[in-house]
Each structure stands twice: as C-alpha cells, then as structure tokens.
Amino acid sequence: MSDTLGKRIRNFRKKRNLSQDELADLIGKTRSNVSSYETDRSAPPSDVLAKLAEIFGTSTDYLLGKTQSSLPADAKDRFVDSLDLGNDDMLEKFDLILDGKVLDKEQFKMAVAFLRTLQQQARK
Structure with a gap:
C-alpha cells in the first residue's frame, strides 16, 4: 500500500x-x-x-x-554523478527507496554500516 x-x-x-x-x-x-x-x-x-x-x-x-520519485521534475538535470553515502546530509537531499518504501534515518545508517563492513571484509 x-x-x-x-x-x-x-x-x-x-x-x-x-x-x-x-x-x-x-x-x-x-x-x-x-x-x-x-x-x-x-x-x-x-x-x-x-x-x-x-x-x-x-x-x-x-x-x-x-x-514514486520524490525528486522534482527538473532533478534529472541536476542529478549528481556520484553520491557520498557517508554524508549525513544526504537524507535531506534524497529519499532512498528500497522495495517501494523510503528508508528512514536509522535504516539508512544501518545500511551504510553494513556496506562499510563489506568493504572492510573485502580489503582483508
């Protein structure tokens, strides 16, 4: 829904x-x-x-x-080439959507922590 x-x-x-x-x-x-x-x-x-x-x-x-996109209509023209997931202001600028639901701040932090763990394991 x-x-x-x-x-x-x-x-x-x-x-x-x-x-x-x-x-x-x-x-x-x-x-x-x-x-x-x-x-x-x-x-x-x-x-x-x-x-x-x-x-x-x-x-x-x-x-x-x-x-389903919360970006304004002209956002495609302004969209960046890369996104810094470590930037705390990112959730102010973008909605991150997974399976049709917007991630809240805590979910986003958990996802970033998971990605960092994967990066650390890949370096070993």
Whole structure:
C-alpha cells in the first residue's frame, strides 16, 4: 500500500525537523490545517500543495502519489554523478527507496554500516 498525501506531508515535515506550527507558518495556515492535511481529513488547496512541494523540494505529483520519485521534475538535470553515502546530509537531499518504501534515518545508517563492513571484509 502506498503512502497517502497526509503521510508524505508528515514524513517530509519530520525529515525537515519542522513542527506542525512551523510548517503552518511557512504555508500561511494554522497548525490545525497542517494536522488535518497529515491525517488525510482534508486535502490542501492547490496553492498550498504547490507551496508544500516547493518547501520540501519535491513535486506535487509525488505528494499526490502520482509518482514514486520524490525528486522534482527538473532533478534529472541536476542529478549528481556520484553520491557520498557517508554524508549525513544526504537524507535531506534524497529519499532512498528500497522495495517501494523510503528508508528512514536509522535504516539508512544501518545500511551504510553494513556496506562499510563489506568493504572492510573485502580489503582483508
């Protein structure tokens, strides 16, 4: 089952370490509005949806579940040739998806630790 609009908004808000009040200020709405969006009790109007996509650095299509890539439409033009998995800021810039699910910070750290172990074993 794919994430709902509300879950995607909540996940992005948490990834950005924003409270509901802080996000509400950024989009010109109330904390109650943000809570309502995150629990799928109501959908944000199109102008608010566009503002959320801009704040989160993603597309409205991703927020709406029309695409599985959270990268904005122009990201292909800006995509890097290599990714530094040791960079702690990487999860702020990219969603890492495995089997259709976004890895959270702890899962990402565990995956990097596993890869480092494999590298060390290969060197021996």
